[in-house]
Amino acid sequence: MSVSRPSRRDEFEVAIICALPLEYDAVSYTFDEFWDQDGDRYGRAPNDPNTYTTGRIGNFNVVLALLSRMGKTNAASTAASIAMSFGGIRMALLVGVCGAAPHNKGEEILLGDVVISSRVIEYDFGRQYPDKFVRKDTLEDSHGRPNKDIRSLLVTLQTDRGLNRLEQRTISLLQKIQADVFNTKHRGKYGYPGTSEDTLFETTHRHKHYGSPSCACRSCFCDSDPVCEEAISSSCAELGCSNGPVVTRERLRPKQRAEQDGEVTAQNPTVHIGLVASGDKVMRSAAERDRLSKAEGVIAFDMEGAGIWDELPCIIVKGVCDYADSHKNKKWQLFAAATAASAAKALLSCYIKPDRPGANPTLSESAAAAVTHRRRIxxxxxxxxxxxxxxxxxxxxxxxxxxxxxxxxxxxxxxxxxxxxxxxxxxxxxxxxxxxxxxxxxxxxxxxxxxxxxxxxxxxxxxxxxxxxxxxxxxxxxxxxxxxxxxxxxxxxxxxxxxxxxxxxxxxxxxxxxxxxxxxxxxxxxxxxxxxxxxxxxxxxxxxxxxxxxxxxxxxxxxxxxxxxxxxxxxxxxxxxxxxxxxxxxxxxxxxxxxxxxxxxxxLTRPDIYAYIQDVVGKHPDMKKLSEDDPCGSEKIISDLVDKSSGVFLWVVLACKSLISGLARNDDATELQSRVDDLPPELEDMFQYMLIKVEPRYRTQGTRLLRLCYAEQEAQGWTELNDNYALALALVTDNNLKPYPIEIFTKERKVALCKRLEGRLRSHCGGLLEVVKRRTTAVWPNPCFCGPVHDNWIDARVYFIHRTVFEFLKDEKVWELDCLKVEAGNNFDVATSLSLGRLHLATQSLEQSPREDQALSCLRDGVQWGSKADRDAPQSRDNIFWKMMPFLDLLYTPRLTVRNPFVDLPTSMTAWINSRTPRSPWPLMLVQ
Structure with missing residues (x-):
């Protein structure tokens, strides 16, 4: 199939992307022709910062791009720009060098081999907890499979015939690159380093000084221990670590014999197809490499694949230059770059080129518009x-x-x-x-x-x-x-x-x-x-x-x-x-x-419950002291808790809180055992017991908190927030006749308010409420929206520890218990407090321009809570309106009125606003 010089950018079908100049150089040797030999003639789209090399490889018109710097973000940006400038790209190849796991489903991977991606994961994308890192791998967070075109190619390449053909073609092209370079000043540039340079150390063998008594390496014994800065930049020979325990590789033996016989077959690479892990950091940990290889089936590590994967149909083709451990060296980089470039060209020779549509000059533009329209739908x-x-x-x-x-x-x-x-x-x-x-x-x-x-x-x-x-x-x-x-x-x-x-x-x-x-x-x-x-x-x-x-x-x-x-x-x-x-x-x-x-x-959870109690109570410093004095008594306390729990973890959580409270009061083993004996076995009785144990001086505050949270939970159908900060604002509302102070709080003051609330939740509510700090980074997980970044404290949420607590409080008789029957305050009203708290939060959110949607949400909620307060206590309506008025006036701004927050409210609600706020400009807007 003859390939003519393209007349337009959209006639290029393949993009090749390299992260390093040495990778770019190796790929350049695989081009059969360059279309820009006499200068560029294709240009690029507006706002595309990339510089391109254009030419032909086999039957394909190819555009080659070199990243300005390494990493997923820059790779994604480059790929997006390529898609913008070259609308006809059907496949992108990320070609270069990588670190690899030593094995692929039992088959050894050697330096100089080639890895081709079947799929890619981001191994450093997830959540870091105090005790572990959890990679995000839900459907919306993970990278999908390649498209049908690429999947079909990869499936064919994994057959015996397909893989053998690919490897033989790669070997032939590698020898051609070496021959082409031989007659230039770069003679020997892509030579095979030799089997003596292919060393795989045991996972536990660190790259550090051996025999140096004065640096950090002296205290390095496991994978997480630090080494000195000099060790990081030194070779194995310089450090003396090259004599460490080595893993025997069976595939090296025939290569060594071929080397001894002077045969070129010693350098022949093997091609491996499998899962590639992509991240923004260089993998230099053998232990982490082995963990990912075992858990996920990862065979190689790179830094750009994940960035390109979601922007263009992509295959990663990498030559193995190290084993992704701390013993990295650069001796294999040039040869690995050459094997990858050879494999990339070999792969293209296996890819069946589709027939080109008719030469309608507007076809590409129409197709692009159709794709854009489809994506919008x-x-x-x-x-x-x-x-x-x-x-x-x-x-x-x-x-x-x-x-x-x-x-x-x-x-x-x-x-x-x-x-x-x-x-x-x-x-x-x-x-x-x-x-x-x-x-x-x-x-x-x-x-x-x-x-x-x-x-x-x-x-x-x-x-x-x-x-x-x-x-x-x-x-x-x-x-x-x-x-x-x-x-x-x-x-x-x-x-x-x-x-x-x-x-x-x-x-x-x-x-x-x-x-x-x-x-x-x-x-x-x-x-x-x-x-x-x-x-x-x-x-x-x-x-x-x-x-x-x-x-x-x-x-x-x-x-x-x-x-x-x-x-x-x-x-x-x-x-x-x-x-x-x-x-x-x-x-x-x-x-x-x-x-x-x-x-x-x-x-089945008895061992889990025992482990939890041991961890929460048994490891408490005061409990450890009691265990030393009375080991049998301490063990009986824990075993009795396990027996009494009947497999209900929630009961255990509350029971442990009771014991921790006892330890804080210096209870001895006998008193702690008495606490355990007093604990009721049924869950609802346990809730009541925990509330009874709240100190009388805290019960007013505790009752307020429980009533506020109960009202919030009951109104889940129409309120949108249940966060710590909003609840704190509602709680501090004194609800008397003096004007509510409207001021913009500093972040420090907000955090202090939230921390104070968390302390109250712990001591005033019997452990039935908890604070859950947000782990996500955006208010809007929907990709259609772009929202603000959460603050870990300010946007924490307050929840009942379990749905059964809410069901317990639904019984009106519960609120008649002595521990909850206390007056929450003569002027305290749940709906009024929540209304003013929401309106205050709306003013706070309005000061932060990215949070306009939250301001609207809070304003709507505030008005609805005010309406409820009016219905529940009509005799207090003047007091309610007087307190709401300053907020409504302050929130009457072009930013909010242009997006009428009341547009979807029932007619009865807008009528309520009109009738109750005659001095406010809001009614005029509502009438219009």
């Missing part, structure tokens, strides 16, 4: 599926305590029987049911399993080469309607799956696609029938892998349980979808899931 549909609290319930569940639930993916023991969950993940189908009574830790276990890398590894064995993706939904009966209905379940799962596979949207959701394509103002969410049809399309698509869905809290489903159960059963009916579901053992679930794989949590 896809994004609009995804925005309709998404809802604000889509992951809120899972995020508020605390992580499993360390050393707990580790039994879950191990085979059942003789004395504790359950259906082997690891075996089900590896090979099972249908539904796996996790049951347990309230507070036993079902949601914590579900979050643990969903986030666990080992879960993904087991699922991959089930899915095979097709791959497996996961999606989750956590029901929340006290949340918004979407958090407790089948509509919310369907929308959440569809959003998470289709975000990674938007190409399926037209077939999966045809009605929504038509509405969006026709430009209708409002797109309706899918009906139950449409949602089931969408899941059927997804589960039977030949282009997708398999799916495992995690559905927590089915007993919190709003509606007929049988409808929810039947829907889940239909989801799990196919061979490509299975479901892990958790619930209390309500009769409907017991009947529906009888005979299916399952485990009953309270029967």
């Amino acid at each position: 896809e994004q609009r549909i995804l925005s309709t599926l998404w809802f604000r609290k889509i992951d809120n319930r899972r995020e508020t569940i605390l992580d499993a305590h360390r050393a707990t639930f580790q039994w879950a993916l191990k085979p059942p023991t003789c004395d504790q029987r359950w259906d082997d969950l690891s075996q089900w993940l590896r090979a099972g189908t249908g539904i796996y049911w996790i049951s347990g009574k309230a507070g036993s830790g079902k949601s914590t276990l579900m979050k643990y399993l969903f986030s666990l890398t080992e879960t993904k590894t087991l699922l991959l064995r089930w899915a095979g080469y097709r791959g497996c993706e996961t999606a989750d939904f956590f029901f929340w009966c006290h949340g918004t309607p979407e958090q407790k209905t089948q509509d919310g379940l369907s929308r959440a799962l569809l959003y998470k799956i289709l975000s990674s596979h938007p190409e399926l949207i037209p077939e999966a959701l045809p009605a929504m696609w038509r509405e969006a394509h026709d430009g209708q103002d409002k797109i309706e969410s899918p009906s139950p029938t449409e949602a089931e049809k969408a899941f059927e399309v997804i589960s039977t698509s030949p282009d997708l892998g398999k799916f495992c869905l995690f559905i927590d809290g089915l007993d919190e489903y709003l509606g007929n349980y049988q409808d929810g159960i039947s829907f889940i059963k239909r989801l799990a009916a196919g061979q490509n979808v299975k479901v892990i579901v958790s619930s209390r053992p309500i009769p409907d679930c017991v009947a529906a899931f009888r005979g299916l794989p399952q485990l009953d949590l309270p029967d």
Whole structure:
């Protein structure tokens, strides 16, 4: 197939991107022709900062770009600019050098070999906790599979014939590069360094000084210990670490014999296809390398792949120049760059070039416009599926305590029987049911399993080469309607799956696609029938892998349980979808899931409960002293707690709080045992017991806090915030006749207010409320929005420690208990306090321009709480309006009025505002 010089930029089909000049040089030797030999003739798009080399490799017109600096962010920017300037690019190759794991599914990887990506992960993208790092790998956070075109090529290359052809072509091209360079001043540049330079040390052998008594290396014994600065930049020979323990490599032996015989075959690289880990840091830890290789199946590490992957259809082609450990050296970089460049050209020779469309000069522009239009439609549909609290319930569940639930993916023991969950993940189908009574830790276990890398590894064995993706939904009966209905379940799962596979949207959701394509103002969410049809399309698509869905809290489903159960059963009916579901053992679930794989949590958590009590109470300094004096008595305290818990983790958490309180009061072992004996075994009795134990002087404040939180929780359908700062503002409202002070708080004052509130929650509320600091970085997880950055304290949330606390407080008789019957203050009114707190928060948010949406939300909530206060206490309405007026006047600004915050309020609400605030300019706007 002849290839003519392109006449326009959109006639280039392949982009090659390099991070280092030495990589760029090696790729340059693979070009058959350069189109810019006499100067550039193609230009670039406006605002594209890249400099390009253009030419031909085989049958393809290729554009070559060199990154200005390394890293994912710069790579993503460069790739986006290439896509903007060269609209016809069908494939991007990231070509260069990398560090590799020593093995790929039992096959040894040597220096100079070539790695080709089947998929990419970001190994440094996640959350850093005090005791561990958790990589984000949910559907919306992870990089998807390559497109169909590239997948088809890679599948072919992994066959015996395809891989052999690729390797032989790579070897031939490598020899050609070496021959071409031989007659230049760079003679020998890409020579094979030799097997003597290919050394793999044992994982535990660090790159440091050996025999130096005066530097930090002297104290380096494990992977996390530091070494001195000199060691970092020195070679193994200079440090004396080259004599360390070496791993024997079987593949080196025939290479050594070939070297001795003077045969060029000694340098022949092997091509490996597998998972590449991409990050913004150079991997120089053998221990971390081995961990990722074992847990994720990673075979190589680079710094740019993840950046390019989401911008262009991409394949990573890298030559191995080191083993991603601390013993890095640069001796292999040039040869590895040459093997990668050779493999890249060989790969292109295996790629079947599609026929070019007719020479319509506007075709590319029309195609680009069509793609842009399609993406807008896809994004609009995804925005309709998404809802604000889509992951809120899972995020508020605390992580499993360390050393707990580790039994879950191990085979059942003789004395504790359950259906082997690891075996089900590896090979099972249908539904796996996790049951347990309230507070036993079902949601914590579900979050643990969903986030666990080992879960993904087991699922991959089930899915095979097709791959497996996961999606989750956590029901929340006290949340918004979407958090407790089948509509919310369907929308959440569809959003998470289709975000990674938007190409399926037209077939999966045809009605929504038509509405969006026709430009209708409002797109309706899918009906139950449409949602089931969408899941059927997804589960039977030949282009997708398999799916495992995690559905927590089915007993919190709003509606007929049988409808929810039947829907889940239909989801799990196919061979490509299975479901892990958790619930209390309500009769409907017991009947529906009888005979299916399952485990009953309270029967299995005794070791976890013991470990938790030992960690929280047993390791307390005062408890350690008591244990030294009376080891038997201390052990009895802990064992009695375990026995009394009946497998309910929530009960244990409260019990431990009681014991910690006793230790703070210098209780001895006898007094602590008395506390344990006094603890009621039933959960609701435990709640009452904890409230009774609150000191009388704190009960007024505690009652206020509980009433405010209860009101907030009860109003979840129409309020949007339940954060620490808003609650603090509501609490400090004195609600008397003097004007409410309106001032802008400094960040320091806000943080101090929140910290003071957290202290009150601990001491005034019997441990029934907790502060959960936000872990996400943006208010809007929806990619359609861009929101502000959260402050760890100011935007923390206040929650009941469990839904059962809210259910406990729903009983009006509870509020008649002596411990809660105290006056919350003569002038204290819940709705008024929440109204003024919201309005005050709106003024604070308005001062921070990025938080305009929060200001609008707070203003709406403030007005609705004010309306409720008016309905509940009409005799106090003048007091309520007088306090609201300064806020409403202050918030009457062009920034908010242009986006009328009351536009969606019921007519009765706007009438209330008009009638109650005659002095405010707001009514004029409402009338208009």
